[in-house]
Amino acid sequence: MEEKKLLLRADNVKKYFPITGLFGKVENYVKAVDGVSLELCKGETYGLVGETGCGKSTLGRTLIHLLPATEGSVVLDGVELTGLSAAESRRLRSRVQMVFQDPYTSLNPRKRIGDILTEALDIQNIGAKGERMDMAMELMQQVGLLVEHYYRYPHELSGGQRQRVGLARALIVNPELVVCDEPVSALDVSVQSQILNLLVDMQKKRQLTYLFISHDMSVIRYVSDRIGVMYLGHLVEEADTAGLFANPLHPYTRLLLSAVPSHDPHVKKQRTVPEGDLPSPIDPPSGCVFHTRCPKACDRCKQELPEMRELEPGHKVACHWI
Amino acid sequence: MTQEEIRQEREAIKRRLQKEQRQLVVKKFLHNKLAMIGSVITLSMVILALSAPLLFPEGPLVTSVFDRLSRPGENGFLLGSDNLGRSILVRLLYGARISLGIGAGVGLLSMILGMVLGLYACYYPRLDNAIMRVCDALSAIPSTLLAIAMVAMLGGGIGNLILSLTVVSVPRVARVARSSAMVVKEQTYIEAMQSLGASDMRIIWLHIAPNILSPVVVQASYIFANAIITEAALSFLGVGVPQPEPSWGNILYDGKAVIHKAWWMIVYPGAATALTVLGLNIFGDGLRDVLDPHTN
Numbered sequence: 001m002e003e004k005k006l007l008l009r010a011d012n013v014k015k016y017f018p019i020t021g022l023f024g025k026v027e028n029y030v031k032a033v034d035g036v037s038l039e040l041c042k043g044e045t046y047g048l049v050g051e052t053g054c055g056k057s058t059l060g061r062t063l064i065h066l067l068p069a070t071e072g073s074v075v076l077d078g079v080e081l082t083g084l085s086a087a088e089s090r091r092l093r094s095r096v097q098m099v100f101q102d103p104y105t106s107l108n109p110r111k112r113i114g115d116i117l118t119e120a121l122d123i124q125n126i127g128a129k130g131e132r133m134d135m136a137m138e139l140m141q142q143v144g145l146l147v148e149h150y151y152r153y154p155h156e157l158s159g160g161q162r163q164r165v166g167l168a169r170a171l172i173v174n175p176e177l178v179v180c181d182e183p184v185s186a187l188d189v190s191v192q193s194q195i196l197n198l199l200v201d202m203q204k205k206r207q208l209t210y211l212f213i214s215h216d217m218s219v220i221r222y223v224s225d226r227i228g229v230m231y232l233g234h235l236v237e238e239a240d241t242a243g244l245f246a247n248p249l250h251p252y253t254r255l256l257l258s259a260v261p262s263h264d265p266h267v268k269k270q271r272t273v274p275e276g277d278l279p280s281p282i283d284p285p286s287g288c289v290f291h292t293r294c295p296k297a298c299d300r301c302k303q304e305l306p307e308m309r310e311l312e313p314g315h316k317v318a319c320h321w322i
Numbered sequence: 323m324t325q326e327e328i329r330q331e332r333e334a335i336k337r338r339l340q341k342e343q344r345q346l347v348v349k350k351f352l353h354n355k356l357a358m359i360g361s362v363i364t365l366s367m368v369i370l371a372l373s374a375p376l377l378f379p380e381g382p383l384v385t386s387v388f389d390r391l392s393r394p395g396e397n398g399f400l401l402g403s404d405n406l407g408r409s410i411l412v413r414l415l416y417g418a419r420i421s422l423g424i425g426a427g428v429g430l431l432s433m434i435l436g437m438v439l440g441l442y443a444c445y446y447p448r449l450d451n452a453i454m455r456v457c458d459a460l461s462a463i464p465s466t467l468l469a470i471a472m473v474a475m476l477g478g479g480i481g482n483l484i485l486s487l488t489v490v491s492v493p494r495v496a497r498v499a500r501s502s503a504m505v506v507k508e509q510t511y512i513e514a515m516q517s518l519g520a521s522d523m524r525i526i527w528l529h530i531a532p533n534i535l536s537p538v539v540v541q542a543s544y545i546f547a548n549a550i551i552t553e554a555a556l557s558f559l560g561v562g563v564p565q566p567e568p569s570w571g572n573i574l575y576d577g578k579a580v581i582h583k584a585w586w587m588i589v590y591p592g593a594a595t596a597l598t599v600l601g602l603n604i605f606g607d608g609l610r611d612v613l614d615p616h617t618n
Contacts, residue, residue, distance in 0.1 A: 066517050093519030106510040110532040119528075123518050137332075147332060151339040169514065 004041035007177060007209050008063065011037050013072035015055070015062045019282065031281050032058040034233035034289075035072070037308070040177065045203065045210040047224030047241070049217065049256065053278055055233040056213045057101075060179040063211065064096035065089055076177070094124045097170035101182040103162035107154035113140075113165050114150035117172050124173045136172065142205070143168045143198060160191035164198065171202060179211045184219060196223055217260045221245060226314070229253045232289040233281055235308065239315040249317040251294050288320065296321050350612055357608025363601025367594075371418035382416035382568045384408065391584050402586035404576055410590055417568035418594065420480065424553045424569075425602075427484040428491060429546035435488065436495020437538055441526050443496070444503035454500065457493035465490040469552055470561055478564045487552055491545045498541045502534035509533075536613035543606035547599040554595050570595045 013036050016029035032055040040046050048056045061067040063074055065081045074081040076095065084092065100106040107116060117136035121127055127135055137150060143164045154162055163183060170178055180199065184192040200223060203210060214220050220227060220241075227244045229237040229252060237250040248254045279285050279292055288306050291297040298320075306318045351357055375381075386407035394402040394410075401410040443453040460468070472486030506512065507530060515525050550570070556562035557571025558578070565572060570591040577587030 064517070066513070090519035093517060098514070098517045100510045100514060102510055106514055108511045108529055108533070120518050123515075123520050123524070148335045148339060150332075151336045153343070166514075169518075173518065 004044065006039055007042045007077060008040040009075045010039070010063055011073045011075075013037070013059070013062055013074060014070045015058050015067060016070045028282055031233050031284055033062060034281075034284070036230075036233075036235045037072075038228055038235060038238065040209055040211060042176070042209055043203075043207050044225040045212050045223050047220040047227040048211060048213045048230060049215060049220050049227060050230035051215060051256075051278060053281070054230045055281065056215075056230050057181050059230070060098070060181055060211055060213050064098065064177065064179055065092060066098065094126070094173040095175055096177045096179070097173060097175035099163075099166050099170050099178060099180045099183045102186050103159050103166055104186070106166050107162055107169075109154055111153075112150070113145070113152050113154070113157070116154075116165065116169055120169050120172050126173060136168075139168050139172050143171075143202070158191075159187050160194060163187060163191075163195050167195075167198065167202065171206065171208075174206075175208070177209045177211065179213070181213045182215070183212075185214065185216060192219070199223065217256060229256065232279060232284055234289055234318065236290065236319070237315075237317045238308075239312075243312070243315050247315075249311065249315070249322050250290075250319050251296055251321070252290050288318075347612075354608045354612050356604050357612050360601050360603070360605025360608050363597060364605050367418060367598050367601065368422060370415055371422050374412070374415035374419060378409075378412045378415065380412075382408065382413045383566055384412075391580065394586050401590050402584065404573070404587055405580050405584070410573065410586060413568040413573055414570070414590055414594055417570050417573055417591065418598075420563055420567065420569040421550050421553060421571075421595070422598070424480060424484055424487070424563075425546045425550040428487040428549035429542045431484065431488040432491040432495045432545050433538055433542040435492045436541075437499045437531065437534070439492065439496040440499025440501075440534075440538075441503050441530060443500045444507055445522065445526050445530070450500075453496070457496050460489065461493040466552055466555055469556060470559070473556065473561045478561065480563060483553060483556065483562060487549045490552070491549065494545065495538060495541050499534055499538050502537045503530050506530050506533045536610070540606050540610045540613070543602055543609060547602035547606070550595060550599055550602075554591075 013033055014031070015033040016031050018026040019028045019030060021027040034055075036059055038046070048059065050056045058067065062069050065074065065084060069082050072082070076092070079092070081089075081092065107113075111119070114133065114136055117139070118132040121132045121135060126132075133150075137147065140146075140149060145161065145164055145168070149157065149161065149165075154165070157165065167183070183199065184195050187195060196219065199210070202208060210223070212220065212223055224241050226238065226240050228235050229244075229250065231252050237244070237248070237253045239247075239249075244253065245257065248257050276293055279289070285292050285302075287303045288294070288297070288301040291301040294301065300320050304320070306320045308316050308318045310316045311322065386403065388407065389397045389399065389403050390405055390407040392399045392403040392407075394400065396402070399409050399411070401414065403409055404413070439453050439457070443450045469486045469490050472489060473482060476482040476486065512525060512529060515529055520529075553562055553569065554571035554574065557569050558575045560575060562571050563569040573591040574588060577584060577591070581588055
């Protein structure tokens with residue numbers, strides 16, 4: 001594999017949401033992201049998996065400074081993002097963009113598609129007024145929309161078409177990094193593959209870097225070059241796609257993979273079902289956060305937070321047992 | 323295809339779709355019985371009020387002392403005359419100009435002010451408590467009493483009446499605007515605008531405001547109706563529109579003295595007020611159904 005250029009480096013990023021009591025006093029914190037470090041290389045797709053509520057969306061938003069990080073540092077191409085001023089972070093917006101999960105709420109129902117796209121150009125001050133329409137039309141064509149959609153309202157479009165608009169809105173400002181927050185999970189399965197292929201297509205054309213957030217293992221496997229597995233605000237395992245699926249090391253990753261249905265009905269899978277629910281991120285378990293549901297948990301797991309260790313080149317895992 | 327042809331083709335598509343979209347809204351409105359009935363009642367009132375100077379150029383102040391308290395139909399007074407011999411019909415029509423004008427003024431002003439307050443309270447949590455608690459305090463005082471107090475303080479006259487009725491109604495609009503804005507603010511498209519680097523002003527006025535317009539307009543139509551009633555009540559109590567200018571409340575006030583022998587002085591202005599308010603309320607209900615995107 002050729003040497004890849006680093007685009008974004010996150011170091012020990014934390015995002016805590018305060019819970020305020022009756023008189024605005026901070027009583028506790030939701031520890032949505034609790035010390036995650038990762039690196040994104042130019043042109044790759046980094047898949048982020050984990051169950052609902054594990055903080056993967058929050059991490060995505062924190063990495064592109066849509067939410068300010070509570071602690072830690074995020075460096076994009078040599079620029080430290082934490083603590084950017086409002087004006088600076090506004091300029092940053094054209095470099096990092098986001099595609100949202102729900103295409104039904106991510107488009108303003110009172111705006112025509114064309115206005116949604118040209119407004120993005122207007123905000124970032126890209127192109128002359130007269131050119132913006134042509135720029136929008138050209139991109140619409142690239143993402144598979146017709147000229148007439150330019151004058152349509154979002155409610156006149158199907159879910160797949162809306163998601164194409166959502167992608168176009170993100171791409172029109174020419175970003176380098178796009179955070180895709182479960183971009184296909186609200187769509188029909190038949191439409192999902194179209195949108196996934198479109199995402200891959202656009203990545204090739206524009207040398208985009210994706211942070212692809214999903215809870216669907218098969219989707220993640222299809223699009224990702226590398227995968228990070230998240231559990232309760234922590235990154236527990238990180239590896240390239242082939243490595244992770246061939247040799248999952250962390251007990252949580254194994255559990256996730258065992259839940260992926262097989263397309264061969266004769267293969268009897270040994271399914272490991274996790275005990276109990278995801279613990280609350282307000283009061284996460286001590287030590288390794290997974291110990292409450294881990295089949296291998298021991299006393300050490302309850303006390304000591306395991307470090308992320310690189311076992312093979314590119315394959316990192318945080319577990320005392322491995 | 324040349325540039326020009328491309329441009330023309332786009333224009334053609336744009337025109338076709340805009341026509342289609344307009345027709346859909348119009349059709350929806352025409353098919354809504356409430357909205358239609360309400361707008362017919364309200365519009366005919368407005369048209370009658372506007373055409374008063376054309377129909378009766380002599381104005382509402384002409385007295386004819388010998389014909390005082392004529393019954394409806396007597397001495398050429400279609401709806402009778404009052405205790406000074408003025409035509410009730412003419413005074414009703416001219417009164418409609420004032421009553422509807424005050425109502426419309428209050429509705430419009432409360433809508434604008436209420437939206438500004440509600441939007442800023444929603445978008446800036448620091449302002450939220452300050453604005454909304456003042457609104458709570460205002461709505462804790464019975465609205466008619468508050469309006470009387472304000473008119474007493476500012477003095478009579480139509481301008482002051484509009485002002486005091488607006489102060490009374492703004493909290494209602496502000497509350498509706500704020501709660502709708504709270505919902506809109508959490509929508510993903512607002513986050514998308516933030517992720518594009520849009521300014522607060524742009525988000526508030528170009529993205530949140532258009533999406534809370536329908537509940538606010540509906541609320542404004544109720545306030546329009548309410549202002550007509552409150553104006554009538556104030557004029558009836560003698561603190562509203564100054565005499566001899568006719569408003570529906572003023573005519574009622576004049577009729578109070580002679581109610582035992584001239585029922586027409588009470589019934590006609592009362593009916594006009596009730597009908598207009600009913601029309602506006604029905605219109606508001608219909609408008610709510612038409613504008614609600616969930617019924618699409």
